[in-house]
Amino acid sequence: MAIRLAAVACTLNLALTPAVGAQQNPCDGRILSLAGGGQPYASRGDRCEGTYKQQVGAGLFLRSIYQSFGNFDLTTSRDPLVIEWSPPHGRAITVRADGWVGGEPYRMDAAPSLDSRSFTWQTRVLRALSSGSRQPLTRRELAVQAWTDSAGVPLFLPVRIFQSERPNPCGPVTFVLWAMSRPDSVYVDVGAVNAAGAVRSLGRRELGRQPYPLNGPLAFELPEIKGPGIYRVNLTARLGNDPWARQYLVYIADDARLSCS
DSSP: OHHHHHHHHHHHHTTOSOOOSSOOOOOOHHHHTTBOSSSBOEEOSSSEEEEBOOOOOOSEEEEEEEEEEOOOOTTTOOOOEEEEOOOOTTOOOEEEEEEEETTEEEEEEEOOOTTOOEEEEOOHHHHHHHTTOSSOOOTTTEEEEEEEEETTEEEEOOEEEESSSOOOSBOOOEEEEEESSOOSEEEEEEEEEOTTSOEEEEEEEEOOOSSOOSSEEEEEEOTTOOSSEEEEEEEEEEETTEEEEEEEEEEEOTTOBOOOO
16 A cells, blocks of 8 residues: 555656546446436436445445535525545545435436636436425535545545535545444544655544444544645544455645634
């Protein structure tokens, strides 16, 4: 992994081999093959969006990486949701949302134009799916991610999401996992990646959320991330007798505001 981290750092920190080319088709072929339900996943102009058939899994899953995620109301407002990010220059960005809408597995994929800093997400499909539900759709059921590919590694960009009123474009980096299995412990290890790909640990800690959620969200801020750069976030957990580990890379742009004070 050290070699791949070095390639990521070199590509971004030294601005080598920027991504160029035409806008890509955002549709995920794996999800297209599973499309079904009330609003089947399909191309809808500037995005692919809809429901599909999903097998229920176990474990922990990444949901969102954001700076701010405002409340929204699809029952009284037709306003779109807006997703913002601070990108590295010359990089193609992928935006994805998923969750459970009206009790059905849901996905939205978009590939905004090069150097875009936001995506306007029209809510017609979301409103159609949630209109018959007894529970209004909230950010608890909806996950949003944005990333760019660098040397074959996804580099996540913390997003800011709002509906009617744009909040201050600031906030700490927040991770949200979804626990399909209840963990006994969850450890977070954040490290800063330099231009050579070396990682300097900024501290390892246990979240201390006992009892951890089961079939629910697990959200936590990363105060270790204080300035621009590339960060490696190692997550490890114990799920009964089974270990679980994932590693994510996060990019913080020079103009990103991590504090609202």
